[in-house]
Amino acid sequence: MDGSQEWPAGPSAADPERVGPFVVEARLGEGGMGAVYLARAADGTQVAVKVVRPDLAGHPAFRARFHEEARNALRVASFCTARVLDHGEDGGRAYLATEFIEGPSLQQQLDTSGPLTGGTLHGVAVGVATALVAIHSVGLVHRDLKPGNVLLSRSGPRVIDFGIARALDEAAALTRTGQLIGTPGFLAPEQVSGGDITPATDIFAWGCLVASAANGRNPFGTGQVHVMAARALHADPDLGALTEPLAGLVRAALDKDPARRPSARDLLLSLVGADAAPPAATVVATDPGHPAAQHTRLAGPPDTAPPDAATHPSGGPAHAPTEPAQGRPQPWPEPATEPARQNVQQNVQQGGPAQQQVPRPYGEPAPHGAGQPPGPRPYGEPTRPAEPPPRPRRRSRALLAAGAAVTAAAVTAGVLYLVWPDSGDKSAGSANGFPRDALLVRIDTERGWPDTCHGDIGRYTPGAAAPVPLVTGPSCDMLPQWSPDRKRFAFTRWADPGASVYVGNANGTGVRWLASDLSGRSRVAWSPDGARLAYPVLVGRVRQFAVRPVDGAGTATTITTDPADKDDPMWSRAGLVFWSKREGTAQLYTLDPDRPTQPWKQLTTGDVPAGDPAWSPDGRRIAYTRGKDPGEIWVMNADGTGGHRVTTGAENESDPSWSPDGRWIAYVRGPFTDSVVHAIRADGTGDRVLTPQGSLIAHPSW
Structure with a gap:
């Protein structure tokens, strides 16, 4: 916030x-x-x-x-x-x-693909609960658990940003801003009312997270901070599509009274089918030095005192459930009254406690005595009348915990198929993992391409929250290309009626003009040694290819003279590949730039146009766009044989670019005004979106 x-x-x-x-x-x-x-x-x-x-x-x-x-x-x-x-x-x-951690956040996944279901939802619930067990076991409280802080990696859900929110609390106290640390919709009642922040605070956020993942919306709806705070204090959550028994665990996690919520360990054991003991009614003080903290068990041994024996240092009961003062909490669609709004704002500013209604424990009628309410039923078990469970022995409890960890690993692995269908790969960063190499991209600061251009040049690392701008300003910059050593890049700057070639360092510094004879919105191609650039120039009324030294020491040399239009050069040790309308329809050809008078080699034929050729790093294959409106991404051998489609989408596809390891192809899918960068294996598997949420990027160069 x-x-x-x-x-x-x-x-x-x-x-x-x-x-x-x-x-x-x-x-x-x-x-x-x-x-x-x-x-x-x-x-x-x-x-x-x-x-x-x-x-x-x-x-x-x-x-x-x-x-x-x-x-x-x-x-x-x-x-x-x-x-x-x-x-x-x-x-x-x-x-x-x-x-x-490579992978999108849970929030990004929900925004792009909608709610989770079945085993995927269960895997997220298990994975996040497992993370909370680990975090709480060292005395930490996350304080800002939410879908944006859960990454969907190859190994399952991974929780990030734990152990830092407390320092933000310290800063808020120092500056006396009264700032509420956390995210509306995931704040526990005690965070709103100024109560103790305990592991139970994270359990409440876990319940909100799982409900949000199941429904694609927060269980307390949407609204301004004071509205969401009031709902956290007084409203029933809307669990929507959640079904039993997971709904029962979420309902228990969202209890207004932190003492009644299950611990992370109890959640995990219930989720994987083990018989969890009732949660202990303990309070964890915000400050470890607080006397109450010395009597706290975050994930204690099984032979501690039963819940009704948990006490404060004074010897009194830690929490005694009370009768709801005004019956059941109001459902969240009811608007908060103005007095309630003022009360919440006052508590946020002053950190004072607020009166709050206590809902009945899940699965049980409203309590009338001072006894401790029972804990949640095991995940997968029907509701049963409360009866004191047998105290598990230390050894059996430890075995259950070990079994839960193994089961959790198996369950969370199922999440791989949600975002990482290539789960058979080695871990990210290995020779067979998904590449982390950055792509150069055109960043559209406004929509309108190709009729209007608002393009910057940027760098995007797969899995990042946003591309990094490298070249910005009012000009129309496009079609960036990495140099072979990836230490520099070249790009096209277009201004009606002409275009120029620019080069710069990989970090965006040292950008300089190189030439102004580029023909229109065309791309440039680096020579394999990084010393020259090839690009189309207008000779008469026909585009020809010219080669110019990158250091600016020499002049451009035109290497073609034929009367056919041509464009999209890409250079490798196997030659220059490009399209030409020599036979009427744009088809792909190769030539040797060092011996341009030698005959070209034709790679594609027919009435279907071909364009956007891209060499694989080893020069043995070519990816290209076949067709137009819609185009398709195809791959063929360097000699033109073995051509086949690798994508399966129905929308227009264009601009393929190989990953440096030669295993993946980035490409653009969709209408030009709202295009999305994808990546797919060269064998046609593992298609995934690369464009981060909220960004509009195109012209990838990997």
Whole structure:
């Protein structure tokens, strides 16, 4: 909820080149605490580095809390979480480094593909519960669990950004802003009312997350902060499509009273079918030094006292359920009254407690006594009358926990098929994993292409929240191309009636003009040694190909003279591939730029046009667009044999580009005004969207 404007995202040149021991490669995104970068460690491992905003890092108390929480986060088990690797300070910048998790967030998946169902939904529920067990076991509370903080990786759901929200609480206290840390719709009642923040706070957020994943909407609806806060305090959640028994667990997690919510361990054991003991009625103080914290069990042993024996240091009951003062809470569609709004705002500003109604425990009638309500029934079991369960022995409980961990691993693995249909690949970053190499792209700052152009040049790393702008401004920039060593790029800058060739360094610096004889909205092609560029020029009324040194020391040499129109050159050691209308319809040909007078080799024939050719890195295959409106992505051998389609979509497809490892092809699908960049294996499997939510990118060069 921190909408600070003191740390704006800027071009790559303004970002640090290094943070601590890590070399920065790209900006992944920005959050309430600061910017997040994709970086590389000394051993070549890619990591995500969060750099704290200067206004926060300037507070000594904040920095102390930040590093304290980071040290605790280092102890969190890595399964279902993004493992914390390092933390420190560099030039006054506080930073936290975690493993880089490849994959979209759960929120992005819901936005693009809708609600989850069946085993996929169950896998997310299990994976996030497993992460909470790991986080809570070292004394941490996430405080901002939400779909945007759950990444869908190859190994299943992974929870990120744990162990830092408490430092934001510290900053809010220091600045006396009264700022509420968290996200509306995922805030527990105690966060709204100024109560103790405990592991039960994360359990409430887990319930909101699972309900949101099942329905594609928050169980408390939408609205302004004060409306959502009031619903968290007083309204019944709308569980929508959730069915039993998962709905029962979510309902228990969303209990207004944190003492009645199950623990993360109980959730996990219930989800995987083990018999969970009733949750202990304990309070975890916000400050570990608080006396109550010394009597807290986050994930305690099975032979602790039964729930009704949990006490405060004074010896009194930790929580005694009370009769709801005004019956059942109002359903969330009811608008909050103005007094309720004022009360919530006052509590947010002053941190004071608020009166709240207590709903009945799930599966049971409203309580009338002071006894502790029973815990949730095991996942998969019908509702039964409350009866004291036998106390499990330490050994059997440990075996159940171990079995739950194994089952959790199996269940969360099912999530792979949601976003990563190629789950048989090795882990990301290996020779067979999905490439993390950045693509150059055209970033449309406004819609309108191709009638109007608002293009910038940017770099996009698959899985990042947004592309990184490299070349910005009012000009129309397009069709970027990596140099063979990926240290530079070239692109087209178009201005009616002509176009120019520009080159720049990989990080967006050193952009310079090279030539103004480029013919229209055409692309350029690097020579295999990176010393020359080939591109079309207008000779008379016909486009011909010219070759020019990149260092600007020489002039352009025209290498074709025939009367047929031609475009889209791409250069490899196997030659220059392009399309020409030599036979009337655009077809693909190759020629040797160093011996241009030799005959061309024709690769495609027929009445169906072919264009957008792209060499594979080894020069053995060519990807291209076959047809027009709609076009299709095809692949053939370098000699023109074995042509076949690799995509299956019905929409227009164009602009293929090979990944550096030669296993994947990026391409553009959809109408030009709303195109989406996809990636697909060269064998036609594993098609997936690369365009991040909220961005409009095209002209990929991988």
